[in-house]
Amino acid sequence: MHSEVNQMSIKFQSRSNNEAFARQAVAAFAAQLDPTIEEINDIKTAVSEAVTNCIVHAYRDTLGYITVAAKLYDDGEIRIVVRDKGCGIADIQQARQPMFTTGDAGRSGMGFTIMESFMDRLRVRSREGVGTQVTMTKRIAARLGQK
């Protein structure tokens, strides 16, 4: 079975002081799945990477809106979608390579690599000039409804 049991979404401006808000909001929502501290930290980190990318890359020289949506499923899965209407990614495969960055010295090029290794699945859809949507899922080991 794989049916949805809860969902949320938040929309906020691409200001860097919203990064902590976004990752903490998703972490607090995901807490309903009774994850381990390690699992919560994985989710926080992946959300932080995706949201930071919207702020530093998608809306590099402008201010725009970022949407973060999350859904919980009865099999313990969480699905997180981070969306922007920024510049888009020309070559997604290249962007996902470890160490690839179009950013400055403050970037390590490891964002997508960390999202991939901390979540079970990562899907990136993007169109130049339109925006980017990052979808990440993670299964939290059978704990839902156990309490």
Next chain:
Amino acid sequence: MKCSHKREDCGIVIRFDGELGHHEAAQCVEYLEKTMILYATEPIFLDLSGLTFMDSSGIAVVLGAQRNILGAGQTFCVVGTPPTVMRIFQASGIVKRIQFIPELPHLSKPENEEEEPCTAK
């Protein structure tokens, strides 16, 4: 995020407390650069034991500091990295490029005289 530093027997210990993401990174870089200039001839230890969160922005902070400090001929070690933060370094495949030590080396104890001050275990 709180940045602080203090002098220990082994060198200058810079400490970060709180969450280190992109928003906090600039402040950390600035603090590291300022402190490094202030103590240009001393070994620098970066104490991460107070970090409750770090993402890839922190990787850039640490690698940038290491590049500057080693480039200036100083010693650089990362101390007390919490397990959750260590996983970020591991996922980035750069663990071998940084000298991690569990805790500060104890110097000037007669019975430990042969101990190397800044060598990773």
